[in-house]
Amino acid sequence: MARFADAFLRRREASVLLVALGLMVYFRAVSDVFLTKDNLINIAQATAPTAIVAVGIVLLLVSGEIDLSVGIVAAFAPFLLHFAIDFYNVPALLAFVIALAIAAFIGLINGLIVTKLHVASFVVTLGTFFAVQGLLLITSHAYPVPIPESMKGRFQTWIGAGPWASIIWALIIVAIFHVVLTRTRWGLHTISVGGNPVGATEAGIRASRIKIGNFMITSALGGLVGIMEAARINTIDPNIGGGTTLTFYAISAAVIGGTALAGGSGTVAGAFLGALVLAELQNGFNLIGYSANTIYLILGLAILASMIANQYLSRLRRAGRT
Amino acid sequence: MTTTALQVNGIAKRFGALTALRDVTLHVDKGEVLGLIGDNGAGKSTLIKILCGYHRPDAGDIIVDGTPVVLRSVDHARSLGIDTVYQDLALINELSVYHNMFLNRELIRWPLLSNRVMRRRAAEHLKDMGVNIPDVTVEVAKLSGGQRQAIAVARSVYSDARVLLLDEPLAAMGAKEGALILDLIRDLKRRGSVSVIIIAHNYAQVLDVCDRVNLLQHGRITFDKRATDTSLEELTELVVAEYRRPR
Numbered sequence: 163m164a165r166f167a168d169a170f171l172r173r174r175e176a177s178v179l180l181v182a183l184g185l186m187v188y189f190r191a192v193s194d195v196f197l198t199k200d201n202l203i204n205i206a207q208a209t210a211p212t213a214i215v216a217v218g219i220v221l222l223l224v225s226g227e228i229d230l231s232v233g234i235v236a237a238f239a240p241f242l243l244h245f246a247i248d249f250y251n252v253p254a255l256l257a258f259v260i261a262l263a264i265a266a267f268i269g270l271i272n273g274l275i276v277t278k279l280h281v282a283s284f285v286v287t288l289g290t291f292f293a294v295q296g297l298l299l300i301t302s303h304a305y306p307v308p309i310p311e312s313m314k315g316r317f318q319t320w321i322g323a324g325p326w327a328s329i330i331w332a333l334i335i336v337a338i339f340h341v342v343l344t345r346t347r348w349g350l351h352t353i354s355v356g357g358n359p360v361g362a363t364e365a366g367i368r369a370s371r372i373k374i375g376n377f378m379i380t381s382a383l384g385g386l387v388g389i390m391e392a393a394r395i396n397t398i399d400p401n402i403g404g405g406t407t408l409t410f411y412a413i414s415a416a417v418i419g420g421t422a423l424a425g426g427s428g429t430v431a432g433a434f435l436g437a438l439v440l441a442e443l444q445n446g447f448n449l450i451g452y453s454a455n456t457i458y459l460i461l462g463l464a465i466l467a468s469m470i471a472n473q474y475l476s477r478l479r480r481a482g483r484t
Numbered sequence: 485m486t487t488t489a490l491q492v493n494g495i496a497k498r499f500g501a502l503t504a505l506r507d508v509t510l511h512v513d514k515g516e517v518l519g520l521i522g523d524n525g526a527g528k529s530t531l532i533k534i535l536c537g538y539h540r541p542d543a544g545d546i547i548v549d550g551t552p553v554v555l556r557s558v559d560h561a562r563s564l565g566i567d568t569v570y571q572d573l574a575l576i577n578e579l580s581v582y583h584n585m586f587l588n589r590e591l592i593r594w595p596l597l598s599n600r601v602m603r604r605r606a607a608e609h610l611k612d613m614g615v616n617i618p619d620v621t622v623e624v625a626k627l628s629g630g631q632r633q634a635i636a637v638a639r640s641v642y643s644d645a646r647v648l649l650l651d652e653p654l655a656a657m658g659a660k661e662g663a664l665i666l667d668l669i670r671d672l673k674r675r676g677s678v679s680v681i682i683i684a685h686n687y688a689q690v691l692d693v694c695d696r697v698n699l700l701q702h703g704r705i706t707f708d709k710r711a712t713d714t715s716l717e718e719l720t721e722l723v724v725a726e727y728r729r730p731r
Contacts, residue, residue, distance in 0.1 A: 345596045350583060354576045361574035364538060365588045366558035426578040 174420040175432040177475050181468065182438050189446035196449060203325045205441050207394065210328035211236075211387045213437035215412035216419070217339045218380025220433045223416055224343065225373050226356035226425030227276060227283040229380045231268065231290040233409035236388035238298045239265050240309070240398040243389055245301070247310035254312040258321075258389065265385025266378045268294060273374030283377075291406075298400050306399035309392055322390035331390065332434070335383070340430040352376060356425030384408075415440055418468045439468070488550070489514045489679035490535070490566070490647045495544035496703075497530055504530040506703035508544070512647065515676035517669060519694035519711070520683045523723065526700045528683045529571055532651045535681070536568040537561030548647070559588075565646035569653050571683075573636040577625035581617060582606035584624050585639045609642045610635070614664055630661035637665055641672065648672070650682040654689060662689070669693050687719045701726065 189196040215232055222229050239261045246257035272290055276283045309318065322328050343349035354362040355369045363369055387408070392398045417423065418439055419432030443464055447457045491511040497504045504527045512518045522528050533539045535546070537555035545552050548564050555561045558568075575584050582599075583590075585606045591598040606620045615634040617627070624632060637653055650669075654662045670693060672678045684690050690697060691711050699707035699722055707722055 341596070345599070347590050347592060347597060350579065350590060350597065351588070353578055354587065357576045357578040358574070361570075361572065361576060362587075364558065364568070364570050364572075364574035366562055367588050368557075368559075426576070 174427075174429050175435060177471065178419050178432055178435040178439060178468070182435050182442065185439060185442045185446065189442065189449065193446065193449040196446060201445065201449070205438075205445050206326060206329035208441035208445060209434075209437045210332040211391055211408060212411040212415050212440060213332040213434045214335050214383050214387050214390075215380070215408055216415040216433035216437055217335055217430050218376070218383040219412045219416045220419070220421050220428045220430050221339065221343065221352060221376040222283070222373075222380055223421050223423060224356045224425060224428040225352045225376050226359065227373055227376070228287065228413070228423075229269075229272060229283065229377060230287040230406075230409055231272065231294060232287075232380050232384035232412065233405045233407065234291050234294045234298065235265050235268050235381050235384040236391070236408055237400055237405055238268075238294055239385035239388035240392035241298065241302050241307075241400070242385075243313070243392075244307055244310055244398050247312055254310065254317055257310075258317075261389060262382050262385045265388075266382040269378035269381030270374060272381070273370075273377035276377070277370035277373050295405075302398075302400045304400055306397050306401075309396055309398055313393065318393045318396075322393035323396070328390050328394065331386075332437075336430055336434045339379075343428070343430050348372070348375070353426055357427070411437070411440055414465050418465065440465075487513050488547070489516075490681075491547040492535070493545045493547070495531070495534060495541045495546075497527075497534060497539060497541050503703060505534075505541070508700070508703065508705055510698055510705050510708070512679045512681055514646075514679055515673065516696065517673050517680040517682065517694045519690035519697045520681055520700060521685070521687065521690060521697060521719065521723070522700035523726075527703045528700055529651055531700065532568065532570075532649050532681070532683065535561070535647075536566055536649055538568075562643070562645075565644070566649065567640040567643045567645035567647070568649040569636050569640050569651060571651040571655065573632055575624045575632055575636060577623065579624060580621045581610075581624055581627070581635060582620040584635060585609065585620075585642075587639070589643065609638055613638050613641075613668060630657050633657055634661055634664065637668065641668060646678060648678055648680045650680065652683050652685070654684055654686060666693050687716055691716060691719070699723070 195201050215236070218232060219229065242261040242264050243257050246252040246260050247254060252260065268290060272283070272287055275281055275286045320327055343352065351362070351367050351372050354365070354367055355372045359369060415436035416428065416433045417436070419429060419434070419436035421428030421433060440461070443461055444457055447460055452460070488511050493509050495505055495508040508531060510518070520528055520531070530539065534541050537558045537560055546555060547553070548566070553564060576587065579587070582603045586602045591602050603620055610617050610620070613634065615631070615638065617631060624635065627635070633653065637650070640648055653665050657665060666689060669680060669682065672680060682690070682694065691714070694711050696708070696710050697714060697719065698705050
């Protein structure tokens with residue numbers, strides 16, 4: 163028993179799982195509705211977008227990079243879908259693929275500038291953030307539009323409007339990329355490139371290819387989240403469903419989940435739990451009756467506290483026996 | 485059938501204003517161990533990094549097994565049988581011992597890594613070498629300098645390389661681990677299939693294990709003798725003479 167407990171606690175995800183469960187118990191105690199079905203759907207729908215984008219952020223952080231533009235790509239993608247369907251009569255499913263491909267292309271540009279021109283990803287993606295925001299506001303005239311007719315029905319339900327649709331997508335994506343990061347060559351090389359960039363190159367790993375790939379995955383996941391959110395709220399709005407909030411939530415989820423900003427280590431499953439913790443905090447304090455402004459303050463402090471705790475715990479883990 | 489495993493002619497390399505290599509010509513025969521000595525900054529590591537495909541030379545030819553080649557990348561050099569132990573070891577601290585030993589040569593059962601097979605083989609290889617690492621699943625970060633060096637060497641030795649480049653493989657080694665690496669090189673020599681170029685500062689060890697010694701000075705090879713035809717005194721004198729001359 164003690165050995166199980168020990169093995170569990172030395173897993174990177176353990177601490178954030180305990181926090182997620184603790185919050186669940188606490189909010190259930192102070193609010194009867196916290197664990198009702200309707201509210202669980204709320205939490206699930208708040209968790210999913212953050213979790214999906216956080217998957218990409220984890221891959222990038224582990225390979226030693228970051229993407230600040232992913233949130234605005236999420237806002238842009240449903241407009242691409244709308245343009246393709248309503249202006250060019252493209253079938254909905256094909257338009258969906260095109261929108262994701264264009265999102266991935268933005269990731270490709272980020273990756274190429276970072277790896278070939280050797281500009282820090284923080285700066286590059288800050289640039290792409292504003293550039294894509296400009297494109298978004300120009301092409302949409304800053305007005306929201308209803309989702310295209312041909313998207314309605316089964317496609318809309320499956321992609322995001324169904325009560326559990328988004329969280330199921332999130333769980334599938336998290337499961338896939340957890341395996342990718344821990345059990346495949348791509349994951350091993352992602353860790354290598356972030357852990358020891360020179361050493362990885364000396365071993366013949368093509369660092370640029372790994373990084374560019376991870377930028378493309380992140381952007382494509384951002385695009386997917388944007389389309390999912392548009393399907394859920396039935397509107398394509400340039401001002402919500404993306405932007406900086408989604409990016410910052412995703413980075414917070416990744417870091418709360420136990421991913422280091424320094425590169426070389428991180429966990430996708432942890433990032434999912436991080437997104438769950440953020441959603442619980444927001445939802446729970448909302449139920450208790452705090453105003454939205456107070457919740458931001460609490461959220462900020464909670465993020466700081468969990469990041470400090472994580473830093474401390476991972477140091478303990480590293481010092482631990484082997 | 486040629487007996488030269490690797491030959492380079494007139495290799496030059498500049499980094500901006502710094503000329504690292506002027507005109508390097510050397511060769512290593514099949515099954516031969518060549519010792520490369522020289523001052524710090526003489527260009528030894530640069531030469532190794534050119535031979536392994538990490539840097540491209542500005543001028544000169546590289547001939548592998550009698551065929552002129554342009555080494556496009558480390559991967560390409562590896563595919564031609566040239567493998568390297570770098571001075572900085574090129575280990576990934578965050579990965580386990582066995583993942584490091586199979587880095588960029590992972591065994592795959594698509595799409596997943598064959599971790600169990602890699603774990604077993606890594607443990608076998610290290611045991612064969614006499615390296616005492618009880619658990620190959622440990623992160624490399626937790627090992628001592630000597631153990632890390634042994635893993636880096638083991639990784640290249642078991643890669644089926646035909647030309648092995650060792651950049652100061654004895655630098656971080658204690659006496660015991662150093663002897664282990666030297667034994668390994670002797671063992672390779674006995675098998676006769678692998679050529680080795682080894683950079684070292686300990687001339688006694690160089691004379692002990694190498695067939696031939698080259699001295700690299702100011703980006704040129706200035707000395708080439710069989711180990712049996714030279715002595716510790718001569719080698720020391722050669723390197724120190726240059727330092728004394730201007731005085």
